Amino acid sequence: MAPIKRLLVAEWDGNAVYAGFITGVVEDVDKKTVTVTHKDIWWIWARRHILASRTNGAAAAPPITWNARTLATLANLIVAKGMDGDPADRYEMPVIMSADVVGTESRTYYGYKFVKVDKGLDDLIKTDGGPNIDFDTQWVGNEYFRWVMRSGALTQGMWEWDATAEKKEVYGLTFSTDAEGVTDKVFGAGEGSEASVLLRDADSYTGSAAPALERAESYSGISNLGELQSRVNADLNLHNDPTQQMSFRIPAYGVVRVSQLILGGTARVKTDGIRFLAAGWHDWQLIGYTFDREWITLQLQQTGG
Template sequence: MAWNVWVVNTHNGVRRQKLPVSAFPWDRVLNVSGSGSVTIQLRDKVVSQLQYMDLTTPLKRTVVLSWDKKAVYGGIIWAREYDRDAGTMTLTVADIWSMLAARLALDRGATNIAASLLTWSGLTLASLCAKVVQAGFTLPSNDWLLPIVYPATATAGASRTLYGYDFPVVADVLDEIMSTQGGPDVDFVPQWSEGNDPTFQWVMRAGALKDGAWEWNLAAEKSGVTGLKWKQDASKVTTSAVGRGEGSEKNVIHKRVQADGLGYALERVVSSNLKKVAEVEAHTRGHLATYQTPTEQWGFGIQANGHVPVTDLRLGGSVRLWSSADPVIPDGLHVHRLIQYSGDLGLSVKLGIQPVGGA
């Protein structure tokens, strides 16, 4: 088992060339973009025979890192830098979230975009997220395509209206929905399709992402865990939040939400473009639920080929750690969610986890 890198067409995921690289630090993060960097040695005998200027074209090409023939990270090329003295080409890459920040959720068939609107109702918040992404990839031309596999639509009581005059950015709308009380998590899993000539695709997951459960015993002689770190951060703590929506001066839509009895008080404004008081309140309550206590984050390393291989990891999954006789971590079982994992071309993979219910 080993790492390998393929270059694919960004718009359809078709494989173009296997690419030898000397470094590829990468990062997968729940609900936000994960970045990467690829170093290519242009004096390498294999690389020198390739059409590397075409293979590294920004935006048109995506690099896919695989372990044991399973995709682990996909990064759209956004920049490249040639170093003549070093004989290297360095690519700056980022996953599909970077593209969502450059797409608008609009009715592209409207004559007057500013006067148009998109409305969905009777759906789950997770399905609303999928609809928003789809709106950003509606087809004026094939240039707008990306190989996204969408989840099935589920019904419930959630609704959203996007107004053209707000020119809503897909990533911003997703962030607002995810931040709402009871809001979903969103992940785009890099994956090869089935078949003899697989293509690359982004498989969208949305909802209460809980796939996967993995366990390590920190007290074991060979725990498989290295470099464990624990951090508690109160810089974003909020106990009284004023949600601010659309409007100006005394007519601004707003809602105050408060949590008492915590032994401290910190007040913040939670801004959005929402136009209904109920939506502003839900968005504000979601922020308060996340940040009313200090953020707690853990990090540790595992081996890509360990008893939990890197290809088994799923963002949002359950990480169970057993502790004993540690000077900081209490004895017993600690249950967390996987919110981040990262690595390079070596065997070490770093996990970022948070307690269930934490930020």
């Protein structure tokens, strides 16, 4: 099985729909089964750092600074830096990224902070106007594999399901509304200590009759006030309304196959009889899915949620 040296790739209709690094193998001799554990490419990014040097001088090396880029481009640059190391064949990964785009954003990463690649990406995602990030799995010909990094407003893909039709392909539909995390006032603390800590806030009281719900968050690695304000704004936008989600199963060999699904795409669903959702067509964003040989289970969130 060669753990870590090999990928476990799931294929559907000739397309690679998932790839995970093998991290463990358990063989049960009596049951004649082999259980394989695996991790997707984000597991690698949690084990790489944004560094100018990967030697004893890493902490003292000049910081990495990128100016005048879009947030999506900064995400690409972070991943590229995570693949820049010696020996090159141990750091390089078959990841395809889009070209740099000029923008208004800047970031600086200090070696002594040892910021992990996944943490750098997560910070960008959670910034106001930040990108969605996905690594699409692809075969190249019949023998090579690669990831295509998608960074930005991921909206590719459109599928429709009529859950009210007599011959429907929608089963086990659930609809949920969660207001537990609703916040209408966010305090964000950046670098510093006690009274000298950097602080920015944002609120959404206008037009709301709900009681004030405050939350204080620590962004200890941020020393730029504009960057701190963007994080606070994004946090507020994400939590100032209840989250609505929908889930249902579709047949694995139905009209829509797992090979056609792509995260971020739009699922247009027609429903009726849901107590807290108006009947008719609604657009939802595909935020996740699981599948086996019989069923695909979709996780959807209201568009913009």
